Amino acid sequence: MVAPRDPAAAVADAALLERVSAMDADAFEVFYDRHAAAAYALAHRIVGARPAADDVCQEAFLAVWRSAGAYDRRLGSARSWVLTIVRNRAIDHLRRVTRTKEREMHDDALDQRHPAPPGQGTEATALRRAADAETREVLDELNADQRRVIELSFYSGYSQSEIAGMLELPLGTVKARMNRGLTRMRNALAAGGPS
Amino acid sequence: MSCREPQLAELLGPFALGACDDDEAARVRAHLPECADCRRRLEELEPVRLALLEDVPPVRPSPAVRATLMAQVREESDLFQAAAAPGAPPSAAPGPTRGRSPRNGRRWLDRARRPRALAVLAAALAALVVAGIAIGGGSGPAPRSIGFAVDRRLAPRGSAQLVVDGGRGRIEVAGLPAPAAGRRYQVWVARGSGRPRPTSALFDVDGRGDGAVDVPGSVADYDQVLVTDEPAEGSRTPTGAVVVRGRA
Missing domain, CATH: 1.10.10.10 (Winged helix-like DNA-binding domain superfamily/Winged helix DNA-binding domain)
Structure with missing residues (x-):
């Protein structure tokens, strides 16, 4: 027997975010599954390590969960919105790490990233x-x-x-x-x- | 019409890449509403920015990220949906000043009616720090005290406990910030996987942040207690931050 598909899976991103803004966890789950791979890849490229990328990804999607009502479809796609959040969080993470006494060591790693x-x-x-x-x-x-x-x-x-x-x-x-x-x-x- | 401030137009590329410093970014943001030319040029750079965001082979995060994230999301969702469900309003006052319809977890909500404070409440949930563990004995007629979690961002030196005596509970707090004018702390209770319910227990704190209130009903009726910052007359919908939380 084939399990019925979650209707949310067919919903457009903007509509999903509207549901997320109403604290619909199921809608958020669909949105996460749809964009997690791109978000994680971007985070990993920026921070250069899996544990840090995990943290950034989790932090960014929590921000999506809590501020979905702030998304304005007139300003771009939901995907670009979430990836921008990921990018900003990842850069913030880098700045916290690199703008300390570890900066010089980290700069060496830039050549690898x-x-x-x-x-x-x-x-x-x-x-x-x-x-x-x-x-x-x-x-x-x-x-x-x-x-x-x-x-x-x-x-x-x-x-x-x-x-x-x-x-x-x-x-x-x-x-x-x-x-x-x-x-x-x-x-x-x-x-x-x-x- | 071309831009009259070419030095700002030169910043559009770095602005699109997020490479402006704070001062430069602020100048560009202030300039954009008054310059159609720069707005157009920035729009032309948007495909580049999007391409850079996706110029990475997709890689799925570990399942642990999803599990942790969804656990937190569902917990927060349950809290808010619970507060929106039908339930007894605080008996100490007529209840909320904003009327709300009953609804369930799958129902779409009217975004305009979702208070901004909900986001604050959700954020506070994430920052809860366990402040203590059970202090007293666990059985018999003697009173026992159970340490509760306090949001360290809201009350860095705060502490809270539930004192259980004779089958009834009493919340005692210390070091909590005074709620803003017109607001008080309100106690919420939940049982099992059920949704938290508002209670009539409202209280203030003194100059040292100390306060206490009896939790209505028997401790057998609940196993989780929360304290939020609410309008003085109480609310059936959380509108403020969760300051204290714990299991009875």
Whole structure:
């Protein structure tokens, strides 16, 4: 006998969040199952360790549970909303960890979390490229310098000034790389996806 | 029409990436409502931001994350649904000033009627810290005291206990913050997996944060007790933070 499907499974994200805002735990469970993999992957990419990613993921979804009423569908999809929460929580976690006396040690680990761009020949880079092959690879639209600046910004939460100091580059150079990189990605996506 | 503040327009990329410092981000937010050009340019960057959010192969978190999360979510859901279910309003006062319809856990609620304070209550639930363990003996006619959990964020030095004597319970607290003007502490009880019910037990604390109140009914009728911050006349729906919680 086939068990009847939970009707919530067919409900759109925005409607699910409306139910979550009314403290409907079943709706939340469906929403979690729908987005947990993307959320966890993003958290792991940012914080670089499974236990920390677990914490970030749990913290972010609790925030979803408790503030679903704040979601405004006019401002974007529910998926982008939850992933933005995950990203922000993960960056907060990184900042708590890295902006302490452990910062210098952690900076070394950045090279492992965000390996050198393609062409620099590390094993981590090869693994990363294999993993990225399954994704939209939007970052592969960028040259190595642009990619590094945007990764440090988006996945590590560094400001342009911090990136300039870290890479020992003039601030103007960092700004230019970031803006050119964003433009390239925007144009690639507008043209139908990465080439 | 182009932006009249090019230095702010230059910040749109970092803003989209979350790479602005607090001051820069505040300036961009203040600028956006008055600049259609920058709003449009920011919208054009949104697909890039979304692509970066998803530029990672999906990986499922461990089952433990789901189990822990859902346990907490269901606990909080039960509390709120219980408070919304039909039940005796506090007898010390006419009851809530906001009328609410009975409903069950699957029913959609009117978002506008969901008080913002519910989120605060839920957050407080998560932060409950067990403050003590049973102090007294467990059987016989002698009174026994059971340590209760106190939300350490709301009452860093607070303590609470349930004193059981002759089959009846009494909540005694110390070091709790005084509720805001027009509000008092209210006791809620629950039994088994049932939903917490409001009681008529309302109380204040003195200058040291000390206070006490008898819990209506027999301790045989409940095995869980909560204390929340509510309107002075009491409420049948939780509207404030759970400050104290424990098992009888």
